[in-house]
Amino acid sequence: MHLCVLGAGIVGLATAWQLNRQGFEVTVIDRAAPGAGASGGNGAQLSYSYVQPLADPSIWKQLPKLLLSPSSPLKLRPQLDPLQWRWGLAFLAACNAKTSRETTAQLLALATRSRIAFEAMRDELQPDCDFSATGKLVLYASEASLEGARRQLELQRTLGSEQRLVTPDECVAIEPALADYRGQIAGAIHTPSECAADCLKVCTELEEALRARGVRFVLGNDVKGFDLRRGRVAAVRTSGGDVPADFFVMALGSASHELGAQLGVYLPVYPLKGYSITLDVDPAPAAAPRVNVTDSARKVVFARIGSRLRVAGMAELVGHDASIPATRIETLAEATRAVFPRASRMDSLHPWTGMRPATPTGVPIIGKVAGAPSNLLFNTGHGALGFTLAFGSAQQISRLLDAKRS
Incomplete structure (x- = not known):
C-alpha cells in the first residue's frame, strides 16, 4: 500500500517514520526542507509529564491585556x-475548568505514548540531536499563581505524572544557574523526567534515515489541491505535478485549514505565532541552565541543546504573519538577561518565528474527519506540543492504516 504524507515537519516525518517501519511504501511532500516550518526553532522541550492547556479559565481575567497590551506574551x-473569529470564540468557550481537565488528561495520555515511541526511534536511529533528560522547572512569581499550579499538579498526579512543588531554595539546588533569580521565585513545579532535544536536528536525521530506507521525498512543491474520484483522493495536486497514492495523511500544520476547506471540511486549526532565539552559552559552571526552565509569568521557555540555549515564547493570534518584530526578540533577550544573567554574552541571537498549528482546546486532530474523503487522514493541530506529541500521534495514524491493510 502506497501512502502519501503531506508535510515534512516533525509531525509529518514522525508519521513517515512510523509508517515506513510498518512496511508501507511512503512518499513525503512539502513546499520546503524538512523541519523548515514551525519545527525548526521551537522551544525544544519535550513536555511528556507537565502540560498546561492554553485554553484555561484564567484567560478570562487576562482578556483586556490580551487585546490591548503591546507587551503581553x-x-x-x-x-x-472569519477563521480567526470562529476559532477565537471556540477557544474562549474552551476556557473553563471542565474542558481544561479533559484536555490535560488527553494530552498526558498521548504524551506518554509519544515518549515510548520517541525512545524507540532513538534506540534504533541514535540521532545526533543534543538530547538531554535533565527534568524541568516551571517557575511561578506569586503565591496566587503558585496556588493555580498546585491544582494543576494534583490533577496531573491523579493521571500518573510524577512531580512536586519546590521552594525557591530547592529551585537553586536543582538548577544552580537560577541563583541570581531566586528572589523573583515564589515556588516551582519540578518534573524530573522531562527532556529536551533540537527538533530541527531530529527532522534532519529522520529525513536521512527515511531516504536510506526507500522513502521518496517531493520537496519544494506546494500542495495545491486534490484529484477527487468517487469520494476518495486519487492524487494530490502539487506545483510539480500530481502524486497518486492509496491513502493520504495531512500533516501540514497551520496550512491544513485552507486545504480542508477545499474539501468542504472545517478544520479548527489556527496559527499561534511564536518566537525564539538561540544563544551560545558560557561554559562556566552554573552560568547557563542544564535543566529545562519555564517562566510562567513571562510565558518563556529555556532549553539547553548542546552548547546552545534555546529561548522561546509568546503566542500571537495574528494570522500568517512571518515578520519578526525587533521588540519581540528583545523581550526574549530581556527575559534571558533577567533569569540567567550569566548564561551567554548574547553576541548573536539567531531570531526565529514559527506558526504553531493550534485547535481551540489544544487537542490535536488525529485520524478521520467527518465529510472528508475516505482515504484521507489528518494529523494536525498540535499547537506548542508538536515535538512532544509527534511520535504518539504518528503511532495512532499507523494503527489506523494498519487496520485498513488487514
Whole structure:
C-alpha cells in the first residue's frame, strides 16, 4: 500500500517514520526542507509529564491585556478573518475548568505514548540531536499563581505524572544557574523526567534515515489541491505535478485549514505565532541552565541543546504573519538577561518565528474527519506540543492504516 504524507515537519516525518517501519511504501511532500516550518526553532522541550492547556479559565481575567497590551506574551489582534473569529470564540468557550481537565488528561495520555515511541526511534536511529533528560522547572512569581499550579499538579498526579512543588531554595539546588533569580521565585513545579532535544536536528536525521530506507521525498512543491474520484483522493495536486497514492495523511500544520476547506471540511486549526532565539552559552559552571526552565509569568521557555540555549515564547493570534518584530526578540533577550544573567554574552541571537498549528482546546486532530474523503487522514493541530506529541500521534495514524491493510 502506497501512502502519501503531506508535510515534512516533525509531525509529518514522525508519521513517515512510523509508517515506513510498518512496511508501507511512503512518499513525503512539502513546499520546503524538512523541519523548515514551525519545527525548526521551537522551544525544544519535550513536555511528556507537565502540560498546561492554553485554553484555561484564567484567560478570562487576562482578556483586556490580551487585546490591548503591546507587551503581553499572549496577543490577540482581531482581523477581518472569519477563521480567526470562529476559532477565537471556540477557544474562549474552551476556557473553563471542565474542558481544561479533559484536555490535560488527553494530552498526558498521548504524551506518554509519544515518549515510548520517541525512545524507540532513538534506540534504533541514535540521532545526533543534543538530547538531554535533565527534568524541568516551571517557575511561578506569586503565591496566587503558585496556588493555580498546585491544582494543576494534583490533577496531573491523579493521571500518573510524577512531580512536586519546590521552594525557591530547592529551585537553586536543582538548577544552580537560577541563583541570581531566586528572589523573583515564589515556588516551582519540578518534573524530573522531562527532556529536551533540537527538533530541527531530529527532522534532519529522520529525513536521512527515511531516504536510506526507500522513502521518496517531493520537496519544494506546494500542495495545491486534490484529484477527487468517487469520494476518495486519487492524487494530490502539487506545483510539480500530481502524486497518486492509496491513502493520504495531512500533516501540514497551520496550512491544513485552507486545504480542508477545499474539501468542504472545517478544520479548527489556527496559527499561534511564536518566537525564539538561540544563544551560545558560557561554559562556566552554573552560568547557563542544564535543566529545562519555564517562566510562567513571562510565558518563556529555556532549553539547553548542546552548547546552545534555546529561548522561546509568546503566542500571537495574528494570522500568517512571518515578520519578526525587533521588540519581540528583545523581550526574549530581556527575559534571558533577567533569569540567567550569566548564561551567554548574547553576541548573536539567531531570531526565529514559527506558526504553531493550534485547535481551540489544544487537542490535536488525529485520524478521520467527518465529510472528508475516505482515504484521507489528518494529523494536525498540535499547537506548542508538536515535538512532544509527534511520535504518539504518528503511532495512532499507523494503527489506523494498519487496520485498513488487514
